[in-house]
Amino acid sequence: MANDPKKSHFETDVIHAGQSPEPRTGAVMVPVFQTSTYVQDGPGGHKGYEYARTQNPTREALEASLAALENGTFAVATSSGCAATTNILHLLKAGDHVVSSDDVYGGTYRLFTRVFAQLGIDFTFVDLTSASRLDEAMRPNTKLVWLETPTNPLLKILDIEELSKRAHRRGASGALGETGATVVVDNTFLSPALQRPLELGADLVVHSTTKYLGGHSDVVGGVIVGKTKEHHEQLRYLQNAIGAVPGPWDCFLVLRGIKTLAVRMQRHDENGRALAAWLEKHPKVERVIYPGIPSHPGHAVQSRQAKGAGGMISFIIKGGLEESRRFLTTTKLFACAESLGGVESLIEHPAIMTHASIPADVRKSLGISDGLIRLSVGIEHVDDLRADLETAFAAV
Numbered sequence: 001m002a003n004d005p006k007k008s009h010f011e012t013d014v015i016h017a018g019q020s021p022e023p024r025t026g027a028v029m030v031p032v033f034q035t036s037t038y039v040q041d042g043p044g045g046h047k048g049y050e051y052a053r054t055q056n057p058t059r060e061a062l063e064a065s066l067a068a069l070e071n072g073t074f075a076v077a078t079s080s081g082c083a084a085t086t087n088i089l090h091l092l093k094a095g096d097h098v099v100s101s102d103d104v105y106g107g108t109y110r111l112f113t114r115v116f117a118q119l120g121i122d123f124t125f126v127d128l129t130s131a132s133r134l135d136e137a138m139r140p141n142t143k144l145v146w147l148e149t150p151t152n153p154l155l156k157i158l159d160i161e162e163l164s165k166r167a168h169r170r171g172a173s174g175a176l177g178e179t180g181a182t183v184v185v186d187n188t189f190l191s192p193a194l195q196r197p198l199e200l201g202a203d204l205v206v207h208s209t210t211k212y213l214g215g216h217s218d219v220v221g222g223v224i225v226g227k228t229k230e231h232h233e234q235l236r237y238l239q240n241a242i243g244a245v246p247g248p249w250d251c252f253l254v255l256r257g258i259k260t261l262a263v264r265m266q267r268h269d270e271n272g273r274a275l276a277a278w279l280e281k282h283p284k285v286e287r288v289i290y291p292g293i294p295s296h297p298g299h300a301v302q303s304r305q306a307k308g309a310g311g312m313i314s315f316i317i318k319g320g321l322e323e324s325r326r327f328l329t330t331t332k333l334f335a336c337a338e339s340l341g342g343v344e345s346l347i348e349h350p351a352i353m354t355h356a357s358i359p360a361d362v363r364k365s366l367g368i369s370d371g372l373i374r375l376s377v378g379i380e381h382v383d384d385l386r387a388d389l390e391t392a393f394a395a396v
């Protein structure tokens with residue numbers, strides 16, 4: 001983005017893209033248009049706004065902002081990240097096949113295996129850290145390739161550019177249809193401040209705006225960003241037809257969060273890197289998983305495709321369930337809670353909390369062990385965060 005001299009920088013776009021002053025009053029911040037309907041001069045005589053499920057100016061501002069930040073041509077806001085995933089899956093029909101990276105968000109896994117599998121869509125889950133495995137998993141009816149990178153909670157790194165190329169290529173049978181499979185990247189963990197999948201060849205980006213984009217743990221929302229006219233028309237249609245739309249207040253909160261996205265992500269990344277390096281040397285830690293440190297197997301790909309590794313760290317504490325439990329009940333600044341991406345630090349235990357909906361045997365085969373702890377590192381002072389973790393280690 002920054003290489004194009006005609007374009008402003010990301011740090012400027014988070015403040016201004018889609019967020020211009022309101023023309024009637026000059027209000028600097030986008031107003032909350034809290035209305036369900038709009039008056040018409042006569043039947044059909046409206047100003048482009050008929051009913052708020054279909055059009056809302058606050059929502060449009062959020063969509064314009066996110067389309068610009070991800071370098072797409074359109075965005076479709078939804079009531080949650082799961083609603084964004086649902087809308088995308090409704091692009092498919094019974095008999096279609098999806099290849100998904102194996103270590104996806106628990107709610108995404110549940111939607112795929114419990115909701116959409118029942119409607120006749122087939123899913124194959126593959127460890128795509130080796131891109132050639134995608135070729136083996138692709139079928140003539142593969143319509144969608146679902147990627148999450150870094151994955152949750154194991155922070156595996158997938159090569160977006162390489163996987164997009166392979167997904168778009170004709171299958172060996174030549175039967176894949178004109179454009180190959182649509183590549184979707186869940187970019188929730190890094191946000192467009194650190195990674196922009198559309199620039200790497202992906203077709204659609206999905207976010208839980210609940211996380212870094214909102215950034216203050218006070219709103220639930222989602223968005224899909226894309227670049228073709230066809231996807232825009234289809235997804236706009238589904239947004240209205242399915243009706244899982246965000247309310248204007250929620251759109252306002254995400255817009256306000258986005259204003260500080262660039263500075264927040266910079267600090268999340270600094271704190272994340274410092275704590276990961278410290279944890280790696282800690283005698284009570286078995287292994288640290290953080291794509292920003294050289295010991296991570298995906299470090300090279302991560303450094304090439306993203307501007308930072310962000311604030312998510314997973315680590316395995318020596319011992320098991322008892323040690324994890326003690327650790328999680330002792331931290332104070334790191335609040336024990338699900339979710340991530342807020343200014344405050346959170347800590348959670350995937351096997352018991354966020355990933356409990358994944359069957360125990362699948363969890364085990366993925367490597368989500370009882371000693372696995374996930375940190376969402378906030379933007380507090382790093383010394384205080386380190387001291388909080390040290391107190392918890394001492395209690396174990």
Ligand SMILES: *Cc1c(COP(=O)(O)O)cnc(C)c1O
Pocket residue numbers: 080081082083105107108148152186188189207208209210211220221222
């Ligand atoms: C939270 C999350 C989701 C789901 O978003 P909701 O807003 O909770 O529906 C999807 N993907 C990832 C990576 C997430 O962290």
